[in-house]
Amino acid sequence: MSYLAQLVFKRLGLGLAMLLVVSVIIFFMVELLPGDIAEAVLGQGATEENLAAMREQMGLNKPAILRYLEWLSGAVMFDFGSSIVTQEPVISVVGERFMNTLFLAAYAAVIAVPMAITLGVLVALLRNTIFDRVANVLTLTSISSPEFFLGYILILYFSVEWGMFPAISNLNEGMSLWQSLERTFLPALTLVLVVVAHMMRMTRAAIINLLASPYIEMARLKGAPPWKVIVKHALPNAWAPIINVVALNLAYLITGVVLVEVVFVYPGVGQALVDAVSKRDFPVVQACCLIFAATFILLNLAADVGAILTNPRLRHPK
Structure with missing residues (x-):
């Protein structure tokens, strides 16, 4: 393998490692935002049953680490989940x-x-x-x-x-x-x-x-x-x-x-x-x-x- 190919693969590996670190920062910075995501989506007038159902639908009842791994595995396959507002696939919303x-x-x-x-x-x-x-x-x-x-x-x-x-x-x-x-x-x-x-x-x-x-x-x-x-x-x-x-x-x-x-x-x-x-x-x-x-x-x-x-x-x- 030529030196240029080795350098490209090395830089590509460093880039993937950096992207992994960035994905961790992005996910957990969003997690640290104040407020309840389910309440923000449904509004302050939502009942406890509706909030519980929304948290279950969004997977908020799972540990943060597990949710991150699920999100990362989907992102690798260009599946970023669904939009909370429109319920459309995120890739169709962001792709265009x-x-x-x-x-x-x-x-x-x-x-x-x-x-x-x-x-x-x-x-x-x-x-x-x-x-x-x-x-x-x-x-x-x-x-x-x-x-x-x-x-x-x-x-x-x-x-x-x-x-x-x-x-x-x-x-x-x-x-x-x-x-x-x-x-x-x-x-x-x-x-x-x-x-x-x-x-x-x-x-x-x-x-x-x-x-x-x-x-x-x-x-x-x-x-x-x-x-x-x-x-x-x-x-x-x-x-x-x-x-x-x-x-x-x-x-x-x-x-x-x-x-x-x-x-x-x-x-x-x-x-x-x-x-x-x-x-x-x-x-x-x-x-x-x-x-x-x-x-x-x-x-x-x-x-x-x-x-x-x-x-x-x-x-x-x-």
């Missing part, structure tokens, strides 16, 4: 929402990743110029602004003042791709403004850090133009840190969209999580949190593998 979140994340990533890398190369090429300073000010402003603030600013101008895009990103099955892109443009733009700034600054830092290397100095002494020094020599060696930061921001696009989805009433996993928390629909809450954790771990694994593939020095044990 997760596909909507993936669509929004892919929409934002297609715009953000090429833009961030291009801007990062440009500001590294034109560092210490007016363009570099303006770009740094704009990116710091974007990073410092909360997502919900950026979302409301975009709604104010693009929806209320100019009427270009809808303020509410409601989707349905009969929509065409163009209609879906139009409805989700504002939440995607909000995510783009957040992640582009971070990825651009990291790309700029990675390239500038390599510009002091001896082989870069040699390329300059041979008379190579500045753009060729960066694109042909510095950028290929900067792919490893760039891939890491891109993967982390892609993980954020999927796991950190809760506020954006709530602002634009987007039917994604983040909105489903907020609705489930407000209704105390704990099976949905547990499923959403576990999906977020699994997505984050898988994207981190992809970042490690991508960094190794782009750097030959990391493909062999030291």
Whole structure:
């Protein structure tokens, strides 16, 4: 077995162990929430007989450890139980929402990743110029602004003042791709403004850090133009840190969209999580949190593998 395959299996094992720890935290944090779940579902006017029947139906009479093992064994088979509110299977409630979140994340990533890398190369090429300073000010402003603030600013101008895009990103099955892109443009733009700034600054830092290397100095002494020094020599060696930061921001696009989805009433996993928390629909809450954790771990694994593939020095044990 090659070193790369061994590393992938090792990271995958660590990821599964981390996911197991996260599942324990998710389950027992929900268990520690105050109040009676059965009473929260049936209301304060429920009789003792109805409460007892609901606890029996939900398995609340069993020990917490046994309930966790049953929930974990079902989660391994993608069976997260049934929703307390709608009595539908959780996987059917969350599955469609997760596909909507993936669509929004892919929409934002297609715009953000090429833009961030291009801007990062440009500001590294034109560092210490007016363009570099303006770009740094704009990116710091974007990073410092909360997502919900950026979302409301975009709604104010693009929806209320100019009427270009809808303020509410409601989707349905009969929509065409163009209609879906139009409805989700504002939440995607909000995510783009957040992640582009971070990825651009990291790309700029990675390239500038390599510009002091001896082989870069040699390329300059041979008379190579500045753009060729960066694109042909510095950028290929900067792919490893760039891939890491891109993967982390892609993980954020999927796991950190809760506020954006709530602002634009987007039917994604983040909105489903907020609705489930407000209704105390704990099976949905547990499923959403576990999906977020699994997505984050898988994207981190992809970042490690991508960094190794782009750097030959990391493909062999030291």
